[in-house]
Amino acid sequence: MALPNQTNLAMGPWKITVYNQENFQGRCWEFTSCCNNIIEYNLENIHSLKVECGVWVGYENSSFNGQQFVLEKGDYPCFEAYMGSHSYSVKRMMSFRPIYSACHKDSRLCVWECENMKGRQWELSGDYPSLQAMGWHSNEIGSMHVKSGAWVCYQYPGYRGYQYIMECNHHGGEYRHYRDFGTHAHTPQIQSIRRIQD
């Protein structure tokens, strides 16, 4: 689990409200920190949610495993439609947690062509809906180092396909192989990258 640093804590608290029916109906549960498994809260499935403070990451499976997806401030009235608009076969969100290290104004990321920080290198500090349009030579990234902030990398251009959340305070910011990108990563294919706003 990420540990918040003092700077970011000052921006808290984090708050997400989840509902067991669509359109913010039914019973609701409020969370201000991580949820390891919704079952522990007698919540079988989340059908709508509101991110009220901070930015969060949701996971397909309990204990922060499986597909990942950024949850930014706003309303998600029909979670199934959102997920359908999202990924391959994710039907629910079983765990979620705040992203403590997001810092839009100071986000720096180094990417390398090959694993273990080898081959061509590029330092990013903005948002890149198409890495190839910005001059990156391939549709893959072999390894990366988050120097500050938090980032989300996507399999396809235009912020689509599998998501990988990269944080400066996880693994010391180092992602040396695509298997470090996430438990759902099975190729180094990454074609768009953006900063996560706090």
Place this chain on the structure above:
Amino acid sequence: MALPNQTNLAMGPWKITVYNQENFQGRCWEFTSCCNNIIEYNLENIHSLKVECGVWVGYENSSFNGQQFVLEKGDYPCFEAYMGSHSYSVKRMMSFRPIYSACHKDSRLCVWECENMKGRQWELSGDYPSLQAMGWHSNEIGSMHVKSGAWVCYQYPGYRGYQYIMECNHHGGEYRHYRDFGTHAHTPQIQSIRRIQD
């Protein structure tokens, strides 16, 4: 159809290559301008594609109707997975065209709370993965005016859900009612907006 202006023409040509099998296999077709209906090219379905020059918009139906999606430079090896990661029930792309007005460095957009440019107003010039995080008070936008560049608006935060492509050289840049957003728009719900890079 949008007409290119001289500045943007200088950045052309546009080029997209589509394939009738996944992973850039099978027969291929190259396009450098708009395609009104893939059937006219004896192409039944597109299973993979490469955007090689410029930025394009794809449509679910022929004649630039139905759901819209930005296609930025890069590789789309399995179009069905990309679409599955995209929207509600889009299974194919029947028409597509270049976005001539994209101009990342000079993109300005005015949004209003109500239709016909009424109510609260806000001028945007950057990328907004969550409008609510940036201070917008609701999950809806009533009308908008693209002063320069081209933009993509999304139903949900984090650039997800229905997409609406907004261009300064369509409708004089004016979108006075959510029905002007696109033939697939059935609510004014918009929660993230970004510039389209040229």
